[in-house]
Amino acid sequence: MNDDDIARVLKAAGMRERAPADVARAVREHLRREWREIVAERRGSRRRWSGLAFAASILVAALGLWLAALQPGAPAGPVATMAIALDEVRVKSGWLQRWQPAVVGQILAAGESLETGTHGRAAIALPGIASARLDHDTRVRFTTADLLVIERGALYVDAGIELPGDSRLAVETPSGLVRHIGTQYEVRLDGSNIRLRVREGRVEWRSNSGAVERGQAGEQLMIAADGAVRREQASRYDASWDWIASTTPAIDIEGRPLAEFLSWAGRELGREVMFATPEVAEETATIVVHGSIDGLTPSQALVAVLATTSVRGSLEEGRIVVADGREKIDSN
């Protein structure tokens, strides 16, 4: 990319909006007062606590040493949060490493494991990615905030839109490591074989012996136990992806542009959003959505939301086509 390219892109995109000067001034003054209060509170708090700090530090150190001696493999810091737990979902945690039912909102720490039963499915939130979802009969272990170990079953990772500096989750399998490059993908263990399906973006597969393969959207890598990799075409939206719909984390659509909702629905359904005309595209950016889609699958949400607008959508080969609204989309 040269200077001309940058200039062309920036000029075509236009200047970013500026806040009115009076708004900036009012917010600055309000925040300055708030900031001074915070600084004063912190100084007061620091003085109050300094006298207790020495005794407390001795107590904490002693407690830490005792815990370390008692449980050398105890979990470290929090790495994920339970977002959805359907039917049988268990967490192995605590000093005794017992399996216990998972609870939505539960913090999951390094060293803990998460498991779904025959009818269970789960979604977890991790820093830097949109979500990770577990199919039934799946077990994962949390190593750090950016490394999950899959021990059995299937895991779907939606990294969302990433930018430089965002953390990048890796998934460790028995025979290698999967690292995404801005993507949605599924890792499924089948005995000692692995199926790696890429729905969006790219993934990198690095085997334990150091061999590297990259998979593109619409491809699947079939990785045998001996390291042999077979590359195949894979649908990005057929019924084999349906399991992730039940564990789609709810999004807040209140006050958001319709275009943003459509973009979300497109990613969740593995389909490109296509507008019949540039005017339709522009219009969806101005339509504001109100309400909630909690409890709906992405395809149900698409029907519910578009039903109240003057635009319509239809699911066509790999696409959600958005046009005018005389006919409504059929739910899957």
Added chain:
Amino acid sequence: MKEEQLLIRRMLGGDEQAFEAFFNAYFARVYRFALPRLNGDTEATREVVQATLAKAMRRIGDFRGDSALFTWMCQICRREAVDHIRSRRRHLKHVVLIDDRPDLRSAIDALEAPEEYDLVKAYGREEVGRLVRVVLDRLPSNYGDALEWKYMEGSSVEEIGERLGIGTIAAQSLLARARTAFREALEQVFGAEAADIAAGLGA
């Protein structure tokens, strides 16, 4: 320690310049993040941005540095915006969309027309432009400002250095890093190079 964490530490220590730097670095970006989510309502945006930045300052001790500080603020802002809208529209419990009844053209012609660039086809020119502006806001530090000053306002490197309170060589280096970060971000977000994006935008 990251630059932004140093800034937070200085600000919480009572450093007035650090407060100014914090405000200058984040106010405009959070404002732009909030405005479209509040349907362009500037008064609502002012309230939400003010609440967001105040909450961010109060909770800054919770910021773990796993993501960029701005990303963390966007999460707060999103919640504040939703709360703001809910507090004014408690009666709305179901999906109800407000729209302008657009006068749309025939779908079929456009679907059959050959497309040179899928990105614009998929998102629309305005949306791609908006995403480019969002990318600028998500770049670290003052990169977005520096790029706009250089390539849109035609400022010299010396002038950019003066506006940022840094020397010419430092400004030159910052611009180089900004270009790299911008290029990488565009490729990650769009999966295309700037030349293709510019072509798609008709530039």
